[in-house]
Amino acid sequence: xPGLEDLYREIILDHYRNPRNRGELDAPPAAxxxxxxxxxxxxxxxxxxxxGDGRVADIRISGQxxxxxxxxxSMMSASVKGKTVDEARALIRAFKGMMSIHEQRLDGxxxxxxxxxxxxxxxxxxxxxxxxxxKFPVRIKCATLSWNTLAQALDEATAPNA
Amino acid sequence: MALDVARIKKDxxxxxxxxxxxxxxxxxxxxxxxxxxxxxxxxxxxxxxxTHANIHRGVYSIAEEATRLYEESKTKxxxxxxxxxxxGVVYTKNVTEAINLIVYSWGRxxxxxxxxxxxxxxxxxxxxxxxxxxxxxxxxxxxxxxMADDFSLDLTDLDRLVDGVKFVSVTAxxxxxxxxxxxxxxxxxxxxxxxxxxxxxxxxxxxxxxDVVDLDCDFLGFTGHKMLGPTGIGVLWARDELLxxxxxxxxxxxxxxxxxxxxxTPNEIPWKFEAGTPPIAEAVGLSAAIDYLSALDLEAVRExxxxxxxxxMRSLTERYGDDITFYGPSEPSMRGGVLxxxxxxxHPHDISQVLDEEGVCVRAGHHCAKPLMRKLGVSATAxxxxxxxxxxxxxxxxxxxxxxxxxxxx
Ligand SMILES: Cc1ncc(COP(=O)(O)O)c(C=O)c1O
Numbered sequence: 001x002p003g004l005e006d007l008y009r010e011i012i013l014d015h016y017r018n019p020r021n022r023g024e025l026d027a028p029p030a031a032x033x034x035x036x037x038x039x040x041x042x043x044x045x046x047x048x049x050x051x052g053d054g055r056v057a058d059i060r061i062s063g064q065x066x067x068x069x070x071x072x073x074s075m076m077s078a079s080v081k082g083k084t085v086d087e088a089r090a091l092i093r094a095f096k097g098m099m100s101i102h103e104q105r106l107d108g109x110x111x112x113x114x115x116x117x118x119x120x121x122x123x124x125x126x127x128x129x130x131x132x133x134x135k136f137p138v139r140i141k142c143a144t145l146s147w148n149t150l151a152q153a154l155d156e157a158t159a160p161n162a
Numbered sequence: 163m164a165l166d167v168a169r170i171k172k173d174x175x176x177x178x179x180x181x182x183x184x185x186x187x188x189x190x191x192x193x194x195x196x197x198x199x200x201x202x203x204x205x206x207x208x209x210x211x212x213t214h215a216n217i218h219r220g221v222y223s224i225a226e227e228a229t230r231l232y233e234e235s236k237t238k239x240x241x242x243x244x245x246x247x248x249x250g251v252v253y254t255k256n257v258t259e260a261i262n263l264i265v266y267s268w269g270r271x272x273x274x275x276x277x278x279x280x281x282x283x284x285x286x287x288x289x290x291x292x293x294x295x296x297x298x299x300x301x302x303x304x305x306x307x308x309m310a311d312d313f314s315l316d317l318t319d320l321d322r323l324v325d326g327v328k329f330v331s332v333t334a335x336x337x338x339x340x341x342x343x344x345x346x347x348x349x350x351x352x353x354x355x356x357x358x359x360x361x362x363x364x365x366x367x368x369x370x371x372x373d374v375v376d377l378d379c380d381f382l383g384f385t386g387h388k389m390l391g392p393t394g395i396g397v398l399w400a401r402d403e404l405l406x407x408x409x410x411x412x413x414x415x416x417x418x419x420x421x422x423x424x425x426x427t428p429n430e431i432p433w434k435f436e437a438g439t440p441p442i443a444e445a446v447g448l449s450a451a452i453d454y455l456s457a458l459d460l461e462a463v464r465e466x467x468x469x470x471x472x473x474x475m476r477s478l479t480e481r482y483g484d485d486i487t488f489y490g491p492s493e494p495s496m497r498g499g500v501l502x503x504x505x506x507x508x509h510p511h512d513i514s515q516v517l518d519e520e521g522v523c524v525r526a527g528h529h530c531a532k533p534l535m536r537k538l539g540v541s542a543t544a545x546x547x548x549x550x551x552x553x554x555x556x557x558x559x560x561x562x563x564x565x566x567x568x569x570x571x572x
Contacts (some may be wrong), residue, residue: 004519008570016571040526042511042541067571068512101339142511 004138006132014070020078023060025049030058031156035149037141044070046125046148048153056080058087061146068130068139069097073146075127080150083157090148092154094122098131099140165458165466167553173199174551183452185521188559193337193365193500193547194525195387198451202390205450206376206443216439218416232442235449236432242452243382244373245399251442252398252405252432257364260383261331263435264360265292267408268381271357275301278327280357282307282315282343283537284336287530289362293331295550303531307332309537313491315343324351330359334366338468338529338543340497341472341488342366349378358404364388367550369498372462380404380547386444390550391451395444398435405431412437455550461548466497470548474501474557481561482514489543499548502529508571510544516570517544524560 025032025047035044042065053137059081061073076095094120133143174197179187189197215225217232228447236248245251254260269292273279279293283306297304297518307322310316324330330352335342345361352359360381366372367382368389374382381404386395400501410417410428412435421426454465466568472494480488487504505513510526517524525545528535535541546560 004516004570007515013570064509066509068511070509136515139511139515 007136009129009132010130012067012071012128015074016067019061019070019074021060021074021081022062023047024062025058025060030060031153033149033153033156034063035145035152037065037069037145038162039138039141040099042066042142042145044073044149046071046073046146046149046153048150050085050154050157056083056085057075057102063128065145067088068140068142069145072130072142072143075130075147079125085154088150088154090122092151094124095127095130095147098127098134099144100134137159165462167466167551169327170458171202171553175200175203177551179403181521182519185519186559187413188520188522188556189192190548190556190560191523192368192388192545192549192552193545194419196368196390196549197394197551198392198447199390201454202392202447202450204421206392209362209443210516214443217442218433226285228442231449232445234450235445238452239397240399242372242456243367243399244375246375246542247402249402249536250405251364252435253445254383254385254396254398255394256396257362257383257442260385260396261289261360261362261397262292262329262382263411264327264383264400265296267356267411267435268404269293269296270300271326271407271409273302275299276303278305278374280305280307280323280327280330280332280352280397282332284315284339284341284343284534285331285333286337286362286364289331291532292433304435309339309341312497313339313341313489315521317343317347318342320348320351324355324357325354325447327352327357330357331362332359333362334337334363334568335363335498336490336499336531336534337365337500338502338531338534338545340500340502340537341491342497343380345377353378359410363419365498365500368455369460370464373413374399382508386451389448389451390454392441392444392447395441395448402431405435408435410434410437413527413530414438416440458550466550467548468494470552470554470557471497474546474548474555476510477497477557478503478561478564482564486564489538489540499552500545502543502545504540504543505569506572508567510542512571513544513564516567517560520559520563520566522556522559522563 030047030049033046042133044063047060049058059077061077133139176197213224213227215228217229217423236251239251240248258329308316334345349359358380361379363382381400383398387393417429417434419429419436485506489502514524514526527542
């Protein structure tokens, strides 16, 4: 039986109490994407600025949510800053893999191997503290909300006519 | 007579379940769905074990008995809500479907572009989204009675808002705030304006003695699983004349008198609105739930909930002062046993998660009332709700659990 200490690790509570990169960016030039968790009404707004060098130049998070969604967003922002768009996408995949979410292929097979590879190549660092969330299935959506929103923001920021 | 909660608790097998390594289950989420007494479970088992067959079809004895049990449940429902006869009692799968039936049948037959319908800002999505769908389809106008600062329904502009409307559809009790709305007054205003009125009584019928004649409503909907009954059954009651005039909603078996390749004629009410095999075992369970509630006496149930709500508000305030916020009327007799709280700015998900560790079940979220949450200025609340099997010890467990929450997040 998983206990609360599996969920609320100290580092998660730290990011919750002192969220990194909170705020807004002018959009445009930044991409601004809202994410909603329809189950609980939480919302997150990701502001993402990709520089001419293809790296995440700046990122800001606003919105409201529970400790898991807020700390996950905070850690996400800290971990993608300075990364290339491809590295950020790999990190998203690795994070979702850690959350046991595997993209379904059209033929029904899962992308386990690719996710495992993504996970082993990508340094998760502090993000591993969120691993305990998997034991609380209803909270997985809280943890992945900001990551799904980031994925959309990356698409927007790199769209041909953005 | 006060409820003997210690005895009542013994009637609910689930309350013996232990969670998280030996913690007593403290169930405070009955507004979402109530637990079931053994009498309901046994009645359904007995039905399946001894008399199950499809109804209104077979001439053999168990089919006749199944039909009798099904129709008897409708008579009980009618009596339970003071309806003149069981002809006005339509079974649906829940109250959501009951309201959809009103909108799709009565609404589509009677509302045109520009016609106005009056709702309130406190509606559950069940009594809002179907109307929004009709608005998209027909271009009807929706008006809303606002919530006042004291969480009551603001009737200041009632005369203006009700003027010219064709239909009024209101909750009898808010599932977020616990607010009781003045249904009789609203019915009077609706009828004076030449409109009909429907009441979403999902949170009312399980807790307060209900009389549709006294409330003077035209339609009333509620749901079995919130009143000690099973899931999968809801009730739409409507005045016979209205059901007679309304077109059928879902088509299929049961709801027809005759079918030819080029047409069909509808069955009599209420069966005209019950397409396909209905929830028979669920109807039997609902019967048993009504028997159980009636034996407790709804007056005593209401008294118990008012006093438990008063105890909860008093003890939580004594313990946590300004750290706790109640979203709802401050006077317990003006409200139901639904307590939406804010606590130290801690997110309701986190509150609910920590409470769960202590065996305490409360609901966290927007409670299917997003427009109301926006008005309250929060994205979610933690909600504790009380029923016949809750006592002061359950409230104390909630108060203790909040202390753990504060320790972790405060
Ligand atoms: C006021 C109100 N209306 C409608 C509903 C919907 O009930 P059901 O899901 O059984 O259709 C609920 C409960 O969730 C409610 O509280």
